[in-house]
Amino acid sequence: MINFISWLLLSTAIAEDISSSETAYTGATILEGDWEVQFDTVTNIEDEVVPSTYAFFEGNTLYVGNSDDNGNTVDGIIEFFWFQSSIDRGTDFYVAVIKARTSPGDDCYWAPWLSGYDCHLWADEYQDFGEYPVLSVEAFTDVSREAGAFRWDWSVPFENYGVDAYGQISFSNQYGIGSTAQTGMEGSAMSALNIPDNTNINGVPVNGGAEASASVQSKGYISSEYKVQTQYDVTLYEWDVFVDGRANLMAWDMYLNLGVRDNQSAYHEYFLAIQVEEGQPFMLDELNLLGNFDTGWWNPFRTELGLSVKNIQIYQPVWEEINEEEPEVEIDTGTEEEVAEEGEEETVTEKFDTGNDEPLEIDDSNSDSFATGCSVSRLPQNSLLYTLLPVALLIRRKRQC
Secondary structure: HHHHHHHHHHHHHHHHOOOOOOEEEEEEEEEOEOEEEEEOOEEEEOOOOOOOOOEEOOOOOEEEEEEEOOOEEEEEEEEEEEHHHHHHHHHEEEEEEEEEEEOOOOOOOEEEOOOOOEHHHHHHHOOOOOOOOOEEEEEEEOHOOOOOOOOOOOOOOOEEEEOOOOEEEEEEEEEEOOEEEEEEEEEEEEEEEOOOEEEEEEEEOOOOEEEEEEEEEEEEEOOOOEEEEEEEEEEEOEEEEEEEEOOOEEEEEEEOOOHHHHHEEEEEEEEEEEEOOOOOOOEEEEEEEEEEEOOOOOOOOOEEEEEEEEEEEOOOOOOOOOOOOOOOOOOOOOOOOOOOOOOOOOOOOOEEEEOOOEEEEEEEOHHHHHHHHHOOOOOOOHHOOOOOOOOHHHHHHHHHH
């Protein structure tokens, strides 16, 4: 158990040391590892499950790699992005950013009986028998399922290129796809930055300098709102990258033309563009990373090392489309509400407690004085005179008697 934990920590440290490049993205969502992106297993290049291979998610980043007894290593860092603008097009667009590196070890043979010497990348030189790539990345999918395909026209690089640079050179990869309002705004580009003097790109001399830049290849128009962009360094001097792009295959092979820097790591970044029907998962059947090494001048044959990640499944992330609230619109029905005329009074009935169970009800519908509060009697104004008249007549009769 302790050995396994030590191996896992060491593998993570090696993978994190691949590149100091940064990946920036706008209008895109990075997919969640082990949930929106899943895979079955990882093997070596001979489809054998061996302890030296590894593949695991750390957050949303997939780390993969393999090593051999000579200390040679192949490592990769992979992240998957979904473009929010793809919903308006009826399909989902994904891009896998693949950062791959092969590094020669330090336990090779100067002679069959002398070990402990530096290994080298396989360069196109007289002591190396045949031409083999120092770094290869291959992606396969089965298009017979009719469930998505590779957009080889927007992947980066999308065509062959070559560089002769006697010094470290920086590159920038970009891929973007616009929204409905930006119909047709789709493109990819690869640019060279911080170019050394006397550099040739695709056989053409370019201006060098710390602030110099040049286009390696570009296509279409890149949206500023929906794009993924990376920047990285390559330490090799002379190399060529050959691209084989189809709906079911994307392959990049990097060849080293000069052995001056064959003891350095071969590093490159690739953008794998994917298109699938909206809401449907995409199956990436195989993703292979491999390299070829020179383990000694006396051995004219290459040593191949690699890994294969099987059955990578990509799912659309959970998202909510933002809809702006529409203002309420008043509809005229053509009718007017009836308004009560001023001065019209309602009939009010009040109840008073008389001390018994039956309340006394007073109806003031016919009494203006009660309504105004000026009188509390319901008798006529001369009712008192009629009441006192009989009393006066009795008093007068007694006096006569």
